[in-house]
Every structure is written in structure tokens, then in C-alpha cells.
Amino acid sequence: MYAELAVDNTSLNTDRLFTYSVPSDMEFYMEVGKRVLVPFGRGNKLLEGLVVNLKRDLDSGLDADKLKPIQYVVDREPIMTLEMVELLGWMRERYLAKYTEVIKTIVPNGITMKAKKVVKVEMAIDETIVDPELAAYLNSKKRMALENLKRKFGEKNIQKDINRLCQMGCIEIEESVFQQVKKQYEKHVERRFKPEDADCIAETLSTRAVKQVEIVRLLSSRESISKKELLQAVNTSDSTIKSLEKKGLVETVEREVDRNPVGREVAHYSKIELNEAQRMVYDEIESLKHTKHLIHGVTGSGKTEVYLQLIESALERGEESIVLVPEIALTPQTLDRFMGRFGDRVAIYHSKLSNGERYDEWRKMRDGRAKVAIGTRSAVFAPFRNLGLIIMDEEHEQSYKSSMNPKYSTLEVAEKRCELEGARLVLGSATPSVETYYRAESGEFKLLEMNLRANENPLPNINLIDMREELYNGNKSIFSRELYMSMLEKLERREQIILFLNSRGFSKFVSCRSCGHVIKCSRCDISMTYHAEENRLVCHYCGESRKMVTECPECGSRYVKHMGLGTQKVEAEVRKHFPKAAVERMDLDTTGRKHSHEEILTRMKNREIDILIGTQMISKGLDFPDVTLVGVIIADTSLNIPDYKAPERTFQLMTQVAGRAGRSELEGRVVIQTYEPDHYSIQTAKDHDYMSFYSQEIMVRKLFRYPPFCELVDITVYGREESSVCKIASEVASRVKDSVSKSETLRNVEVLGPNPALIYRIKDRYRMKILIKARREDMSEIKTTLGALLSLNEKYAKEQVRVSIDINPSSII
DNA sequence: AGCACGCCGACT
DNA sequence: GTCGGCGTGCTC
Numbered sequence: 001m002y003a004e005l006a007v008d009n010t011s012l013n014t015d016r017l018f019t020y021s022v023p024s025d026m027e028f029y030m031e032v033g034k035r036v037l038v039p040f041g042r043g044n045k046l047l048e049g050l051v052v053n054l055k056r057d058l059d060s061g062l063d064a065d066k067l068k069p070i071q072y073v074v075d076r077e078p079i080m081t082l083e084m085v086e087l088l089g090w091m092r093e094r095y096l097a098k099y100t101e102v103i104k105t106i107v108p109n110g111i112t113m114k115a116k117k118v119v120k121v122e123m124a125i126d127e128t129i130v131d132p133e134l135a136a137y138l139n140s141k142k143r144m145a146l147e148n149l150k151r152k153f154g155e156k157n158i159q160k161d162i163n164r165l166c167q168m169g170c171i172e173i174e175e176s177v178f179q180q181v182k183k184q185y186e187k188h189v190e191r192r193f194k195p196e197d198a199d200c201i202a203e204t205l206s207t208r209a210v211k212q213v214e215i216v217r218l219l220s221s222r223e224s225i226s227k228k229e230l231l232q233a234v235n236t237s238d239s240t241i242k243s244l245e246k247k248g249l250v251e252t253v254e255r256e257v258d259r260n261p262v263g264r265e266v267a268h269y270s271k272i273e274l275n276e277a278q279r280m281v282y283d284e285i286e287s288l289k290h291t292k293h294l295i296h297g298v299t300g301s302g303k304t305e306v307y308l309q310l311i312e313s314a315l316e317r318g319e320e321s322i323v324l325v326p327e328i329a330l331t332p333q334t335l336d337r338f339m340g341r342f343g344d345r346v347a348i349y350h351s352k353l354s355n356g357e358r359y360d361e362w363r364k365m366r367d368g369r370a371k372v373a374i375g376t377r378s379a380v381f382a383p384f385r386n387l388g389l390i391i392m393d394e395e396h397e398q399s400y401k402s403s404m405n406p407k408y409s410t411l412e413v414a415e416k417r418c419e420l421e422g423a424r425l426v427l428g429s430a431t432p433s434v435e436t437y438y439r440a441e442s443g444e445f446k447l448l449e450m451n452l453r454a455n456e457n458p459l460p461n462i463n464l465i466d467m468r469e470e471l472y473n474g475n476k477s478i479f480s481r482e483l484y485m486s487m488l489e490k491l492e493r494r495e496q497i498i499l500f501l502n503s504r505g506f507s508k509f510v511s512c513r514s515c516g517h518v519i520k521c522s523r524c525d526i527s528m529t530y531h532a533e534e535n536r537l538v539c540h541y542c543g544e545s546r547k548m549v550t551e552c553p554e555c556g557s558r559y560v561k562h563m564g565l566g567t568q569k570v571e572a573e574v575r576k577h578f579p580k581a582a583v584e585r586m587d588l589d590t591t592g593r594k595h596s597h598e599e600i601l602t603r604m605k606n607r608e609i610d611i612l613i614g615t616q617m618i619s620k621g622l623d624f625p626d627v628t629l630v631g632v633i634i635a636d637t638s639l640n641i642p643d644y645k646a647p648e649r650t651f652q653l654m655t656q657v658a659g660r661a662g663r664s665e666l667e668g669r670v671v672i673q674t675y676e677p678d679h680y681s682i683q684t685a686k687d688h689d690y691m692s693f694y695s696q697e698i699m700v701r702k703l704f705r706y707p708p709f710c711e712l713v714d715i716t717v718y719g720r721e722e723s724s725v726c727k728i729a730s731e732v733a734s735r736v737k738d739s740v741s742k743s744e745t746l747r748n749v750e751v752l753g754p755n756p757a758l759i760y761r762i763k764d765r766y767r768m769k770i771l772i773k774a775r776r777e778d779m780s781e782i783k784t785t786l787g788a789l790l791s792l793n794e795k796y797a798k799e800q801v802r803v804s805i806d807i808n809p810s811s812i813i
Numbered sequence: 814a815g816c817a818c819g820c821c822g823a824c825t
Numbered sequence: 826g827t828c829g830g831c832g833t834g835c836t837c
Contacts, residue, residue, distance in 0.1 A: 005837085011814050018837040041836045043816045067837055208823065208830060238815075239831055 001027050002058055003070060005049030006088075006099035007040055012791055015098040017052055019059070021067040030054060033078030033085050036070045046071065050103055052085055077366070079107050081385055083420040090416055096786055096805050097406030105406060106381045108358040119146050119162070120172045129168075130161040138171065187227040189241060190251050191219040201249065211236040212244055219250065227252060232800060269340025271309075278306050281448045285310060285426060290446035291418060294395070294436060295428040296690070297450030298459065299659030303428045305454075307391050308341050310426065315345070315371055319388025319423075323374040324410060326397035326620070332598065333623065338374050349375030349382060377402060377410040380417065387423045390414045394620070396433035396652060401810040409808060411436070430659065431652040431690060434697050435708040460630070460661040460668030462686045466677045467634075478565060478573050483631045483671045491581055491610060495628040495666065499574070499613045500657045501567050502637040504587040505529035508564025510537060512552035519549065525761040530562045531589070532572065542763040570613050570633055578611065586614035619656045625664035630657055635674040635682055642758060643811045644706045647681040651693050654685035705750075707808065711779055713772035713786065714809040716757065719801035722766045728801050729754035729768035732789055736772065739785040746781060749774045758813040771812060779807075 001022040007014060020038050022030050030036075032051050040047040058064055080088065084106060091102045121142045127135040138144075146162075165171045193201055198220030202213045214234045219225065231238065244250045274282055278301075285293055285306075297303045311321040325334055327350075339346050347361045347370035364370040366383040373382035377400050380390065392400070392414055400410035411427070418425045427436060427445065440447040453459070465480040475481060490497050509527035511518045518527050521539035528537035530548060538545040551558045571585045584590075584600055591597040597617075603609050604624055612618060632654065639650045654672060662668015674682055684693035702709050715736075717729040733754045740746045753770035760766060774782055792803050 002837095007836090009814060009836085011836095013834090014814080014836060016837095020837060038837085041814090041816060042818090043836095045815075062837070206823075206829070211831080237832065242815095243830070 001030065002055050002067070003030060003036070003051050004053035004055070005036065005038065006052050006103065007038070008048040008050075008100055008103075009040070010098065010100055012098065012794055015100070018049070019062055019067060020049075020070045021064070022054075023069050026070060026073060029073045030070075031078050032082055033080040035074040035079060037072040037074060038070055039068050044068075048074065050080070050085075050099075052089070079366075079383070081383075083417070084381070084383070086420055087413070087417055091406050091408060091413065093783065094412070095406035095408050095807055096783065096790060101405045105378070105402075105408070107383075108362045109355070119144055121170070122172055123170050125165065125170050130165065134161055138165075188224045188253055189215075189219075189227050189230050190224040190253055191222070191249075192251050193219075193249050195220045209243070211240040215240065215244060216249065235798065267336070267340055269337050271312075271341070272305050274305065274309065275302065275454060277450050277452055278302050278454070281450060282306050282309055284446065284448055285424065286313060288424070291423075292415065292425045292445045293427065293448055294432060294440040294445040295426065295448045295450060296432055296437070296440075297428060297430060297448075298453060298688070299430045299656070300453040300455065300457070300663060301430075301450035302454030303393070303450065304337060307393070307426070307428070308337070310389060310391070311342070311372055314388040315342075317388060319386050320365075320371045320382075320384035321373070321389040321391065322379055322382050322384070322387065322414075323372065324379055324390065324392045324400070324414070325374065325376065326394045327376050327399035331601075333601075335374065338372065342372050345369075345371045347373045347375075347382070349373055349379040351376060351378060380410050380413050387417070387421045389424050389426065390418055391426045391428070393428045395427040395429040395436055396431055396648075398810045401808075403810075407806045407809075431655050434648055434694060434701060437694055438698060438708040455664070457662060457665060457668075459688050460658055460670045462658055462670040462672060462688070464677045464682065464686050465671060465673045467673050467675050470673075477577075478570065478633060479577070479631075480671070480673055483673065484577070486629050486669060486671060487578065487611070487631070490629045491578060493628075494610075496604070496607065496609070496624060496626045497611045497629045497631065498618060498627055498657075498660050499570060499611060499631045499633060500615075500618065501565065501570055501613070501633040502615055502653070503529075503564075503566050504568070504589055504615055505538060505540070505566035506532035506568035506572075507562030507566055510549070510560055510562045512555060512557050513559035513561050514557040515552060515555040517552055517554040519553070523761070523764045525759050529566060532568050533589075541759065565634060567613055567615060574611055574613065581610040582608060583611045583613065584609045586612060586618055588615070588617075591617070616653070618660070619653060622660060623663055624660070626666070627660055628662060628666050628668050630661040630668070630670045632657055632670070632672040632674075635672050636676050639676060639679060639681065641811075641813065643813045644701070644704070645811055647679070647697060647700070650679075651681040651685050651690075651697075654682065655688070655690075658685070658688075705773055710773040711776050712808050712812065713774065713782065714806040714812055715753075715770040715772070715786075715789065716767055716804045716806070717754070717770070717801060718765045718767040718804070719799060720764055720766070721799060721801070724796070724799040724801050725766040725768055726754075728792065728796055728799070728803070729770065732792070732803060733770045735789065736770065736782075736785055740782075743781065746774075746778055749778055749782065769812075 003020050003022050004017040005020060007018055030051065032054055034051050036049050036051060037046050038049050039045070088099070088102050088106060091097065092099055121138050125135045125138050198216055202216050205212050205216070211234055215230065218230070218233060227241070230241070241250065241252065245252065281295055295303055295306070307323065314321050323338065335348065347364045349358070349361055353361065362383060365373055373379050392411065395411065402408050414425055417423065432440070436445070439445055463482060465482050467480065470480045487497055507530045509518055510530050519537060520526065521528050521542060521544050523544055524539055524541045526539060526541055528539050531538050535548045536545045537548055549560055552560050567585055567587050571583060574581070574583050584603065586600050591600070601622065604612055607626060635650065635654060638653055639646055658670040661670050672682065672686065676682065680696045681693060701707065715732055717725055717732055719725045733751065737751045740749045740751055750773040751770065754768045757767035757769050772782065786805055789803055790805065
């Protein structure tokens with residue numbers, strides 16, 4: 001028997017399957033989806049591999065005698081089902097990722113095997129043959145890791161002794177394997193000499209050991225450095241470090257990079273009778289006429305109860321369910337409903353769990369103790385064996401697209417998984433993404449409409465205020481008269497108010513009135529935001545901050561002014577105009593501390609807050625019955641981003657924010673202030689008219705050829721050296737253009753760029769973009785070219801330029 | 814990534 | 826001649 005393995009190795013060159021022979025006594029345990037340990041490479045280093053395929057016959061070109069045997073089977077139970085192994089291969093191709101990247105996404109990066117060399121003392125060692133200290137130590141311990149021994153005595157000092165003892169049979173070295181909850185590691189090179197000896201050591205080193213001297217000098221000023229950094233700084237390969245290590249001057253160690261945990265508890269949430277609309281949707285999905293569904297339901301139409309009952313019915317059939325929610329929606333409020341109904345049959349799965357917690361939840365699912373998984377996008381990989389249902393709530397949310405390799409779309413993966421495992425897919429949204437709705441219209445998804453709010457309250461009334469007119473009428477404040485009066489009225493009635501603005505800080509940028517100079521971040525091509533509370537300027541892209549200036553750094557003028565609006569300024573204005581109201585601000589700056597997020601929401605719930613001011617953060621999933629007024633200070637911020645999704649985002653944002661008002665029998669009102677009241681995404685949001693928005697937007701998409709009328713591939717080339725970034729970006733572009741023009745079939749493929757990214761420089765890295773528009777059926781042919789581009793990452797590693805490819809990115813800026 | 818191989822220059 | 830540094834190419 002032979003096994004094809006994906007070996008745990010991050011190099012692109014080794015990102016393929018390797019064939020090993022299965023010793024006959026191991027055949028019984030061998031299964032696809034289990035991990036094994038195999039000797040790999042010249043050094044036969046023990047590596048972990050995942051069994052992807054088992055076969056009796058060997059591919060031609062492989063010589064059976066030359067195959068190495070599998071050494072050890074790691075898992076008792078497979079960590080992936082056959083279907084998941086197939087999904088693994090599919091994801092690797094679809095998103096141009098490596099096996100290891102995909103495996104680490106699918107299984108919790110908690111479990112892995114480590115092999116260590118262990119020294120076993122077979123007979124007492126005579127202190128006269130070797131270093132007496134070493135002998136004494138060995139005799140006292142009997143068994144120890146070779147690693148520790150090297151650390152204690154220095155590798156160079158003991159190497160010969162160890163070899164001799166081995167030959168004499170006094171000790172034996174064996175490889176011992178143990179499971180370890182893997183933390184994130186980074187290799188560091190540590191100094192093993194005294195800093196004052198640096199000069200002395202540099203002289204002793206060979207005159208040819210230029211690189212080694214450089215490293216010694218570098219390390220004389222610091223105790224350790226990450227290996228990556230060191231290689232870049234000295235511009236050398238790791239054989240230099242190896243040489244130094246042999247001399248005992250440095251040592252490489254793995255250092256842990258750690259994370260943070262979460263924890264909570266719940267009350268029972270009982271079943272509710274479905275209303276007519278809910279019942280129809282439920283019956284339709286249960287009827288099994290279709291496998292993929294889209295519930296288009298207004299906020300408050302009671303989608304969650306439908307989800308709960310679908311899960312219940314799946315449970316009765318013995319099937320498992322996955323509930324996906326966007327990052328921000330995974331609040332205690334949401335969790336309570338699911339855990340309150342299904343108790344400990346629910347597993348929670350998201351990226352903020354600690355390794356231990358994640359591993360526990362994962363095992364709960366794989367071993368069948370949990371039947372319902374709820375979590376963010378990674379929960380789509382829940383290790384169930386009898387999956388019946390995947391629910392994806394707020395389907396349109398951006399957080400469903402991963403920004404790390406593999407840059408997968410949770411929707412695509414969910415679809416693929418449902419296909420492979422015969423499960424049903426249910427998408428839900430009040431504002432479906434244009435792509436999804438298009439597919440529903442064309443019959444790929446069964447479209448289910450829920451137009452009524454479950455509590456039968458009307459949707460809130462939305463007033464659009466043209467801020468140009470306000471200004472014309474002499475109102476220079478950030479509140480229109482309409483909003484101001486409404487706030488007064490609601491405060492008098494002791495009802496709650498939410499004010500929304502899409503940018504934090506006090507003012508968006510600071511500029512000099514006499515020379516026009518705008519203060520920019522030193523590392524990014526972006527203006528700095530003024531934060532009044534700390535009286536500092538902050539860059540929202542890299543976090544750099546400095547003291548607010550009193551005079552222009554260019555011309556010295558004292559007329560520096562902050563322009564534009566942030567939540568801090570809104571807060572200040574609110575306090576000024578409504579001094580008696582209890583005001584609270586909720587944005588990235590006020591929720592920095594752990595649980596501060598929940599604290600604010602609890603105070604809101606307890607009505608200790610009259611006016612809540614916030615960013616995106618408050619637009620989703622919050623359900624406060626006493627909020628009757630929502631004010632959008634400026635709606636245009638998200639509209640003016642040069643991205644084809646900007647109108648869609650704006651419509652979704654407005655609709656969601658508006659949905660925060662009038663969740664109870666109290667009448668809700670929404671005031672949207674804007675400078676572009678005629679824009680279709682704002683107009684249609686005002687009328688709660690998704691259909692009208694959709695029909696206009698789909699025309700724009702068709703006209704300019706954007707999804708769903710094409711697939712997009714975003715290639716970003718980025719690095720510290722502007723000239724190399726540009727050079728490599730144009731190399732990338734011309735390679736792609738070449739292969740497109742040479743092909744007969746790729747007539748419809750457009751290659752745009754290279755163009756500088758909207759924000760050309762972030763954290764001192766220059767960014768160039770190439771955009772490809774292609775038909776879906778052309779993708780596989782393009783992939784060959786794209787795959788080759790990724791090897792540029794290795795070719796240009798020295799230049800520190802990277803090429804990153806994103807299939808259907810969530811934005812193209 | 815990480816290992817051995819092998820070329821090449823310096824030193825005995 | 827020999828030793829060691831360091832770039833290169835391969836991994837079932």
C-alpha cells in the first residue's frame with residue numbers, strides 16, 4: 001500500500017503530494033485524513049504529513065524501492081473526513097494556497113506532533129573517558145532531551161563525546177514523538193557570548209567569515225533577534241547562522257507568540273410559535289425541494305427563530321448544523337439564543353478562542369458530543385460527520401471573506417461543503433449582496449421573502465436631510481434642525497437615541513490654512529486623524545501617533561486647523577448642546593479594553609445611556625427596544641470610497657443603522673444627513689426598497705463589468721523599496737498580459753494595471769495593484785499563470801517584495 | 814523551510 | 826593540500 005501525503009512544510013517547492021510506502025503492519029490503521037510522521041528530505045527529518053490518498057498501484061515514474069516508509073501514525077481517529085480532504089484540495093486550487101495553509105485553516109492550529117531526540121543512558125559512564133561534568137550529569141539523569149543537553153554544555157563541547165559514547169554503546173539516541181498543543185512560534189537567534197567580547201570574537205573569526213562578523217557585531221548590542229529579521233539585515237542564508245551555532249556563539253530557539261481567551265454562561269431560551277411568514281419559509285426549506293436558499297428578510301422579521309427550528313428538525317434526524325455569523329455579530333446576545341435553546345449540544349468556534357478552548361470545542365464536535373456549531377467564518381470547517389445544514393446569517397457581510405491565506409469566501413466554501421456532504425444551505429440577510437441576489441434571481445438559490453416584521457411594527461420612517469441646504473440656510477452645526485428637534489423631543493420623552501458616524505477620532509485631518517499642508521503619517525500615505533482626548537494625531541492604518549502640532553511643520557504658520565468630522569467631535573457637540581443627557585461613545589478607541597464593549601451595551605440596556613454615539617460597531621445586531629431615534633451624521637463617507645462596492649455598502653449600512661430604531665411598539669424615526677441626497681443608494685435606503693436598489697445597482701455592475709458579471713483577481717505587489725515594487729509589479733502585469741494575449745480562449749479577460757493602490761504606502765510598504773476581470777470558465781486557465789507568479793515570492797525574497805493574490809476580493813482599493 | 818553538496822578562496 | 830564559508834538545488 002502507498003500513501004500520498006501533504007507534508008507539513010511551508011515552502012512552495014514542496015507544496016505537492018509525496019508518496020510513501022505503508023509498512024504492511026500499519027495498513028490496518030492507515031486511513032485518509034489521518035496524520036503520519038515521515039522522514040523527509042536528505043536529512044530525513046521527521047515531519048508531519050496528512051494522508052490525502054491511499055493506493056495499491058504506484059504512479060509511473062516512481063520507483064518502489066526508493067520510497068521511504070511511513071514511520072508512525074499520529075491519529076487514532078482521522079482529523080478530516082474524506083469530504084473535508086476533498087475540500088482541502090479544492091480550496092488549494094481555488095484560492096492558490098498551499099496545502100499547509102489550507103490544513104491549518106481547516107483544523108485548529110492546536111494539534112501537532114513534535115519529534116525530539118532523546119538521549120538514553122544504557123550503562124554507567126566512566127568519568128575518565130569524557131568530560132567528567134557531562135558524565136556525572138548523564139549518570140544522574142538516565143534520560144533527557146538532546147536539546148537540553150546541548151543547551152547546558154554547548155553543542156560544540158559535547159558533540160564528540162556524545163558520538164563516542166554512542167559508538168561505545170553507553171548511550172542511545174532515539175527519536176521520541178509527543179503531541180503538543182501548538183502555539184504560534186517564531187524562530188529567534190539568541191546571543192551566547194558576552195557583548196564586550198564581540199570585538200575579540202570578530203577578530204578570531206576567519207577573515208572570510210564576513211557575514212558571521214556582521215552578525216556578531218549586530219548581536220553585541222542586543223540579546224536576541226528574530227531569525228527572519230536577522231537574515232534580512234545581514235542579507236545571508238541560514239548556513240551562516242548554522243556556522244555560528246556550531247561555534248556556540250549563538251543559538252536558535254523557538255519563541256511563543258500568544259493569544260487571549262474568552263468565557264461565558266447562559267439562560268434557557270424557549271421555543272416560539274412560528275407566524276405565517278416564518279412557517280412558509282420553514283416548510284419550504286424542510287420540503288427539500290432545493291438545497292440552497294436565500295432568505296431575504298427585513299430586520300426583525302424573525303429569521304432567527306426559523307433558524308432555530310430548522311436546526312431542531314435536523315437534530316431530530318440526527319444531523320448536525322453549522323450557524324455562521326459575521327465577526328461583529330458574535331455577541332453574547334446572539335449566543336444566548338442558540339445556547340439557550342440547545343444547551344451543551346452547541347459548540348462555539350471563532351478565532352478569539354485560546355488554543356486549548358478551540359481544541360476542546362473542536363473535539364466536542366468531532367466526537368459527536370456537540371451537534372450544533374455556531375461561530376464566525378472558520379466554523380464552516382466544523383468537523384462534523386453527518387452535516388445536514390449550514391446557515392449563514394447576514395450573508396452579505398465582509399468578514400466572511402478571509403484576508404489571510406487561503407483567502408477564501410465562506411459562502412463558496414459552504415456551498416462546496418454542502419455539495420460534497422449533501423447538506424442544505426440557508427443564507428439570510430435583510431440586504432443580500434448583489435451577487436447573491438442575482439444568483440437567487442437566476443434560480444441558483446431558492447428565494448424566500450420575509451417582508452413583515454414579526455412584531456408587526458412598521459419599519460421606521462426615514463427622513464433625508466440635505467446638508468447643503470442646511471448650510472445655505474445658515475446652519476453651520478453638525479446637527480440639522482430636524483435632527484436637533486427630534487433629539488430634544490426624544491430626550492424629553494426619556495427615549496433613547498443612537499447617533500452614527502463612520503469615522504472615529506475628532507477630526508479627519510489637520511491642515512495649515514496658510515500653505516495648505518496636510519499632516520500625514522510618516523509611514524503611510526494617509527492624513528492623520530486628530531484625537532482630542534489625548535490631544536494627539538493618530539494614523540488609523542499603522543497606529544503611529546504624535547503630539548498635536550500648534551504650528552505648521554512646513555511654513556510655521558499658527559493657523560493649523562482640523563477639518564472633517566469624527567465621533568469624538570460628535571460627542572463633544574452633543575455634550576455641548578445637550579448637557580443634561582447621559583452620553584456614551586462606542587468605537588475602536590473606547591472598546592479597547594476587554595469587556596468594555598459588553599459594559600457599554602449593558603448600560604445601554606439598563607437605560608443608563610440616553611445618547612449612544614458610534615461607528616460601524618453599533619450598526620449590527622443590537623436590539624434595544626427603547627431606541628426610537630437614529631441619526632446618521634454624515635451618510636456620504638462610505639459612498640465616496642472609490643470601490644465598485646461603495647454604493648452597496650452604503651445601502652447596507654444605512655439599512656442596518658435604520659434597523660436599530662423602533663424595535664418595539666414605540667414608533668421609530670431615522671434622520672439621515674447627507675450631501676448627496678439624490679444618490680440611488682441613499683434614496684432607496686430611505687424607502688426601505690431593496691429591490692429598487694438592486695435593480696439599479698445590477699445595471700451598473702453589468703455596464704462596467706463587475707461581479708456577478710465577472711470574477712475578479714486582485715494581485716497586490718508590496719514591499720519597502722519603491723523601485724523594486726514597481727519593477728516587480730510591471731513584471732507581474734506583463735507576464736499576465738502575455739499569457740492572456742497568447743491564449744486563444746482568453747479573449748474576454750481584461751488585465752488592468754499595474755496601478756498604485758488607493759493608499760500607496762501603508763506601514764512603509766509601497767503597494768501596487770493589478771486587477772484581472774475574467775469569466776468564471778476562464779479561471780482555471782488563468783490559474784496556471786497566477787500560480788507561477790507566486791514563485792516570485794521566493795525569487796524576490798531578498799528584495800523583500802511580496803506578491804499576494806486574492807480571488808474575488810472584498811474590495812479593490 | 815532546512816539540509817547536504819560542492820565550489821572556491823584562504824591558510825598551513 | 827586541506828579546511829571552512831556560503832550559495833545552490835532538492836525533498837517521495
